[in-house]
Amino acid sequence: MKVAILYGGKSGEHEVSLRSAASVVRHLDGSHKVQLIGVAKDGAWYLQPDSVLASCLEGDQPLELRADGPTVLAVPGRGLRVYGARGSADLRLDAVFPVLHGTFGEDGTVQGLLECAELPYVGADVAGSAIAMDKELAKSLWLQAGLPVVPSITARPADADKVDELAERIESAFGWPAFVKPARCGSSVGASKISGPADLQGAVRSALLYDTKAVIEPFIQAREIECAVLGNDEPRAFPPGEIVPSHEFYDYDAKYIDPDGAALVIPAAIDEATAARVMDIAVAAYKAASLSGMARVDFFIDKKDGSVRLNEANSIPGFTSISMYPMMCEAGGLSYSALLDELLELAVDKKRQRDALRFSR
Numbered sequence: 001m002k003v004a005i006l007y008g009g010k011s012g013e014h015e016v017s018l019r020s021a022a023s024v025v026r027h028l029d030g031s032h033k034v035q036l037i038g039v040a041k042d043g044a045w046y047l048q049p050d051s052v053l054a055s056c057l058e059g060d061q062p063l064e065l066r067a068d069g070p071t072v073l074a075v076p077g078r079g080l081r082v083y084g085a086r087g088s089a090d091l092r093l094d095a096v097f098p099v100l101h102g103t104f105g106e107d108g109t110v111q112g113l114l115e116c117a118e119l120p121y122v123g124a125d126v127a128g129s130a131i132a133m134d135k136e137l138a139k140s141l142w143l144q145a146g147l148p149v150v151p152s153i154t155a156r157p158a159d160a161d162k163v164d165e166l167a168e169r170i171e172s173a174f175g176w177p178a179f180v181k182p183a184r185c186g187s188s189v190g191a192s193k194i195s196g197p198a199d200l201q202g203a204v205r206s207a208l209l210y211d212t213k214a215v216i217e218p219f220i221q222a223r224e225i226e227c228a229v230l231g232n233d234e235p236r237a238f239p240p241g242e243i244v245p246s247h248e249f250y251d252y253d254a255k256y257i258d259p260d261g262a263a264l265v266i267p268a269a270i271d272e273a274t275a276a277r278v279m280d281i282a283v284a285a286y287k288a289a290s291l292s293g294m295a296r297v298d299f300f301i302d303k304k305d306g307s308v309r310l311n312e313a314n315s316i317p318g319f320t321s322i323s324m325y326p327m328m329c330e331a332g333g334l335s336y337s338a339l340l341d342e343l344l345e346l347a348v349d350k351k352r353q354r355d356a357l358r359f360s361r
Helices: 014-027 050-058 109-116 126-133 135-144 157-161 163-173 197-207 252-257 272-288 324-331 336-355
Strands: 002-008 033-039 045-047 071-075 079-084 087-091 095-099 153-155 178-182 192-194 214-218 222-231 241-245 262-265 293-302 308-314
Touching: 002 014, 014 033, 014 050, 014 095, 014 336, 033 050, 045 071, 071 109, 095 109, 095 336, 109 126, 126 135, 126 308, 135 272, 135 308, 153 163, 157 163, 157 197, 163 197, 163 214, 178 197, 192 197, 197 214, 222 272, 222 324, 222 336, 241 324, 272 293, 272 308, 293 324, 293 336, 324 336
Parallel strands: 002 033, 002 095
Antiparallel strands: 033 045, 071 079, 079 087, 153 214, 178 192, 178 214, 222 241, 222 293, 241 262, 293 308
């Protein structure tokens, strides 16, 4: 296939994307032809020169992103088109792989753009991406499906000035300490752990710098378990892994900056019955959130009573050298390269299904 890798992006996870995309490029089967498209922090798309691809394949650094070349635009019904000093030209592509984390990449916006451009793309569609990105909405659907979730309340900008009322809601729902985080961000961007009402206003305002609503959850003394799910209509789960953070919680620094920020245990040291329950819930959560292609579903196992609770789902999980999703798939018998091949096949199958639909009478 001729595959465009979309990477970078406007979100606070821009640098994570550079690492993930580099890893994807290095593990793609050599039979595929790769075209790199970098999304700058201002949102503009740039076609990357062959030298960027060559440099990535030769080293182990994050992908470079040059914002000085031809621009790329999505043309409704016509795919992607390159505009440069010598005029314009269509990019002939078999699939697009968005390796874009967070806002404007994982929330359905890019997916809608690629739908309009009539291009197959890896990962969840518009609805699945938007649902998984919105922690409040995803939890609502999971509760309707009868799945166990971490309880939460939602705060909006007006609530930041009514901290006494908000604190009362928290105390009534689950008490302290608590986590405050943007409802639609990833990689723990904007997340804070607070011990009581005195910290609440600052934490809410910090979270609202990244989104128009914040989710507040109880702090649970728990093991952090993750499960990889892969597929479209018949998704399958892989044996779960465990994150053992050395920081107070698994924050951005622990995930991406501190090389000793966490130990990754794959497969997780849990009994077979618990692992099977995690995998079953992961698939059920995947379906309830209308996900397709791939997702990493995150859980807490309460250290006090062993109960399993859903936390969130990531429709474009990390693909860095230390990311759990490809490592869990590999531990389950699917190599990184084979995983990428299957994701591309799932993208083409999903587009084929959509093309078979009627859009007019």
